[in-house]
Amino acid sequence: MSGLTTEHPANESKALPRAPMAVELVSFEPATGAEMWRGPLGDVDEQVARASRAWPAWAAQPLSTRMELLRRFANEVRKDAEAFATLIARETGKPMWEANVEVESVIAKVELSIRAYAERTAQRRLDSALQGTMALRHKPHGVVAVLGPFNYPAHLPCGHIVPALIAGNAVIFKPSEKVPASGEFLARCFHKAGVPAAIMQFCAGGPAEGQKLVAHEGVNGVLFTGSAHTGITINRRLAARPDKLVTLEMGGNNPIVVWDTPKITDAAAIVVQSAFASAGQRCTAARRLIVKDTMIEPLLAEVKSLADRIIFGAPFDSPAPFMGPVIDNAAADGLTESFLYLLSHGGRAIKHLVRPDEALPFLSPAIIDVTAMAEKPDVELFGPILQVIRVSDFDEAIAEANATRYGLVAALVGGTPQEYNRFWGHARAGIVNWNRPTIGPSHAAPVGGTGLSGNHRPSGFYAADYCAYPVASGEMEQPRAAIGVGLR
Numbered sequence: 001m002s003g004l005t006t007e008h009p010a011n012e013s014k015a016l017p018r019a020p021m022a023v024e025l026v027s028f029e030p031a032t033g034a035e036m037w038r039g040p041l042g043d044v045d046e047q048v049a050r051a052s053r054a055w056p057a058w059a060a061q062p063l064s065t066r067m068e069l070l071r072r073f074a075n076e077v078r079k080d081a082e083a084f085a086t087l088i089a090r091e092t093g094k095p096m097w098e099a100n101v102e103v104e105s106v107i108a109k110v111e112l113s114i115r116a117y118a119e120r121t122a123q124r125r126l127d128s129a130l131q132g133t134m135a136l137r138h139k140p141h142g143v144v145a146v147l148g149p150f151n152y153p154a155h156l157p158c159g160h161i162v163p164a165l166i167a168g169n170a171v172i173f174k175p176s177e178k179v180p181a182s183g184e185f186l187a188r189c190f191h192k193a194g195v196p197a198a199i200m201q202f203c204a205g206g207p208a209e210g211q212k213l214v215a216h217e218g219v220n221g222v223l224f225t226g227s228a229h230t231g232i233t234i235n236r237r238l239a240a241r242p243d244k245l246v247t248l249e250m251g252g253n254n255p256i257v258v259w260d261t262p263k264i265t266d267a268a269a270i271v272v273q274s275a276f277a278s279a280g281q282r283c284t285a286a287r288r289l290i291v292k293d294t295m296i297e298p299l300l301a302e303v304k305s306l307a308d309r310i311i312f313g314a315p316f317d318s319p320a321p322f323m324g325p326v327i328d329n330a331a332a333d334g335l336t337e338s339f340l341y342l343l344s345h346g347g348r349a350i351k352h353l354v355r356p357d358e359a360l361p362f363l364s365p366a367i368i369d370v371t372a373m374a375e376k377p378d379v380e381l382f383g384p385i386l387q388v389i390r391v392s393d394f395d396e397a398i399a400e401a402n403a404t405r406y407g408l409v410a411a412l413v414g415g416t417p418q419e420y421n422r423f424w425g426h427a428r429a430g431i432v433n434w435n436r437p438t439i440g441p442s443h444a445a446p447v448g449g450t451g452l453s454g455n456h457r458p459s460g461f462y463a464a465d466y467c468a469y470p471v472a473s474g475e476m477e478q479p480r481a482a483i484g485v486g487l488r
């Protein structure tokens, strides 16, 4: 049995018998520290065997049947939207308004994926020689493992799960070990809609279960969203397995460049949204603010004043917070250490990182000028820390923007159309924006990055491409052939 913990951990431990720790997973509410969910770890061998047995019948269903079931899934999510959003808010710590947006994105994913399947992987007849035809069709891979991140426990895994199911794959979904309750709820919505339990399976677990799924002979593909560190580990593990599909959606060290603009207030709002939404826990969050030196005083004054007004608090607080805590105390400790590292290596604090309660992972937005640092660490600080770099000309701004091994998003705020053209041409990233935040990519477009941000298999609208493989067939109703040359 798995399920939500309703009592305080101290009381509950007396009331309920517990399975041994080694076979259990437990999650906690970041905003309170209270236990949230407890349940057994997934049995990877058993789950893969079940999925392998069930998969051929699922793949043989007409596409229209699978699409219909997925539409029913969207309806199930809609019916339970409030409860689902509440659960996500509790388990991730994100504000309720943001959890509502996440649930809406899950619902929208179905129609987007149906459209994407039709546009990207539709069946086609092509001309061929000798009156035969050449047909292009797509086949599912088989059993795929979806490994999800903690920050969007429903929306991002659905970016793989929904198109994978439409294409006819069986899915074993292992959410992040930090958000099993949200993952389990999501899986139930599929089952209530009629997607067979063996075809869409929830697997509770952490890195160990992730590793087992990756290495399992019965798993034909690994659809991963998470950190570059884990993505590279998976890629290495499967380096000698070209037969297995590997899609990696990873992090970023995203730049936002602010250039000449009279609209300082708007520019500052774009910067603050980009850096601090979700307490900076978005793959697309702006980590580095690159600013023309003549703009730096007015812009930073405005950014700081906005950041000072940000309410950070628990998901259901009133008035609603702009952002919640980071996911857990280990993350808060790591971010605090990173901020101190930047400070002690030449960084100048513009707004300090404050942790009002050492027992909980709430962090204030922080801004630090790192221009003087001899070596700026090219790492993803997955939290509310914005690093500022001042530059004097546009080439320097582009060079700074590209001074990263990652390549998820780059944004320019201000500048002329010609400067944007140059920026667009030179920025190495899968998403390049102008006068728009780095966050909130459209899932009606491909979402993916270059460098350490991905392996050239973008998700979003192009997820359809990797969820099925193309099969080209030359076809004729009867064999008809003659050898015209070279015969004695």
Ligand code: NAD
Pocket (backbone or CB within 6 Å): 147, 148, 149, 150, 151, 152, 156, 174, 175, 176, 177, 205, 206, 207, 208, 209, 210, 211, 214, 225, 226, 227, 228, 229, 230, 231, 233, 234, 249, 250, 251, 252, 282, 283, 284, 380, 382, 447, 448, 453
């Ligand atoms: P993570 O890499 O720690 O974990 C992601 C998933 O991988 C989890 O399910 C985890 O249990 C599993 N895992 C961990 N080690 C594994 C291993 N060795 N083998 C197999 N599976 C393993 O990531 P996270 O902390 O949950 O999420 C935050 C990260 O995700 C950030 O880096 C963020 O930028 C990135 N992210 C990327 C995107 C994108 O679309 N590019 C979207 C959201 C988040």
